Amino acid sequence: MPKYNFPIRILKTSKSVCSNNTRHDLVIVVKSGILGWDARTAFRAFMQREKARSPHLHVGVVFSLGLPRKHGGRLFNREGNIISLPGSNGDMLEKFNGKEDVANKRINKEIAVAMLAHL
Template sequence: MKHDPKAYYKVYLLLLGLFFLNVIVLLTKPNHTSIDETQTVEEIPPNMACKWPPSTREDTHYGRGHNITLCVRQDSSASEINTPKKYPLSNLFRGLKGRNAISFEDLGMMPRRFWKLAIYPQVYRTYPQDVPLKRIVKSVKAGLPVTDMPEYNFPIRILKTSTKVCARDTRHDLVIVVKSGNLGWDARTAFRAFMQREKACSPQLKVGVVFSLGMPRKHGGRIFNRDGHIMSLDGTAGDRLEEYDGKANAVMEQINQEIEQFDDILLGDYEDTYFNLTWKTVTNLR
């Protein structure tokens, strides 16, 4: 079979042209860190001990409890300096024209009259967590680094869990996590009795109940210093804090008795007060 040298020459020129085209594209590619949802994170082997949820419960062991702090690593190609994003004013407020842009921090300085012109939901999207969230969640679950680190990553440790509800081999149709103040043992007793009656009415359903608690406050009573602002917790909750001010050991003794008797306490290492409900919520979600 005879080969046509002209055909080979044309193929050679085509390949050479593609090579130079690829070089030009690489050299002219813009250097920026904004990434859309479809782009992949840096391809490195997943760190199985740094992902959420963990592969095994052993990955969270901390002393006699569990460390459930979210483990996140930043992509080495991402900048550690967070430059505030800016958004065109015309995209956020009706009737405004021009190319002026504004950041989330700048919005707080806008005159009140402008907020009557706000365009929803666009104005909500200026929040600092304007990040490719779906891709970040996917990366964290796979143990891969992320381009944007969380603004708030609460260091959370669980000191005690319920072996009858949270054990590996347990199965439930429903698990109820009850936010409970550590001084609310009377309310917990009443809720346990209520659940026993409910379970008797529906024995076919397996329902688990745990009470989410933090550590008792040692001193301060009803008075709190919130970044220099002195606040007083009124009502029954404040009265109880005053009653047990300086009696943290007695409170822990009561909680330990409940743990021993009922095995339904989820005990975190944060101070359990009205102003730490965010810690409790994040603990429950994890």
């Protein structure tokens, strides 16, 4: 295991996908950037369209997110190597730099809405 892998904490678990009494033909685990709510919304919409096209196929979707950073913006230190995340993902990290509470609120709202929709 790489040295930079931190312990995992599970904040919310999908009861519609990750419980003993559910059955799926396929479970898709999507690793998503913490601030990628627009991409997750688009993926959920895509999956809803696919569900309508293939109602006999039972597919579960789980998003794996990191936790919001307290500081650092687009810069990451990986074992002494400074990495700058380019593009729109880096821009989002800059925009929410120091706004961990705002990001957490938005993510919790996203989770609540998704749990109501069961996707």
